[in-house]
Amino acid sequence: MSGRISAARVKAHHTYTVEEAAEAVNATPQTIRAWTNRGLHVLNETRPFLILGCALKTFIDDMKVKRKRPLKIGQFYCMRCKDPRGAAFGMASYHRKDTSGGVMVAFCEECEGQVRVNVKKADLPAWDEIYEIDGSDSRDP
Numbered sequence: 709m710s711g712r713i714s715a716a717r718v719k720a721h722h723t724y725t726v727e728e729a730a731e732a733v734n735a736t737p738q739t740i741r742a743w744t745n746r747g748l749h750v751l752n753e754t755r756p757f758l759i760l761g762c763a764l765k766t767f768i769d770d771m772k773v774k775r776k777r778p779l780k781i782g783q784f785y786c787m788r789c790k791d792p793r794g795a796a797f798g799m800a801s802y803h804r805k806d807t808s809g810g811v812m813v814a815f816c817e818e819c820e821g822q823v824r825v826n827v828k829k830a831d832l833p834a835w836d837e838i839y840e841i842d843g844s845d846s847r848d849p
C-alpha cells in the first residue's frame with residue numbers, strides 16, 4: 709500500500725464492498741472496517757457489507773476537514789459555510805449526552821444555519837466564558 713488516502717476515484721452512486729472501497733481510496737480493508745466503527749455508514753447489517761460511494765466520500769472529506777482545522781473551544785464547524793464559525797448572538801445551548809459530555813448547539817454567526825459540536829464536560833467552564841449557554845440539562849450531574 710503506497711500513496712495516500714483519496715476519495716477522488718470513488719463514484720458517488722456506486723456501492724462498494726469493504727475490499728472494493730479499500731482499493732478505491734487507497735487504504736486497507738482494516739482501515740475501512742475501522743471507519744465503519746467510527747461512523748462510516750454501511751447499507752446493510754450482514755456480510756458482505758456494502759458502502760455507498762457518496763457516504764465514503766463524505767466520510768473522507770469530513771476527516772480531512774477535521775484534521776486540517778481542529779476546532780477551538782467556542783467554535784463550531786458550519787456545514788453550510790464549510791468553515792469553523794462562532795455562535796450567533798453569543799448564545800448556545802448545551803444538551804448533555806452522558807456523564808462525559810454532550811452536544812453544543814447554536815446558530816452560525818455568518819449564515820445563521822444550525823451548527824453543533826461535541827463538547828467534553830471538562831470544557832464546559834471555558835464555553836461558559838465565551839457564550840451565554842442554556843439547556844435544560846446543562847449542568848447535571
Ligand SMILES: [Zn+2]
Binds near residue numbers: 786788789816820
Ligand atoms: Zn454558516
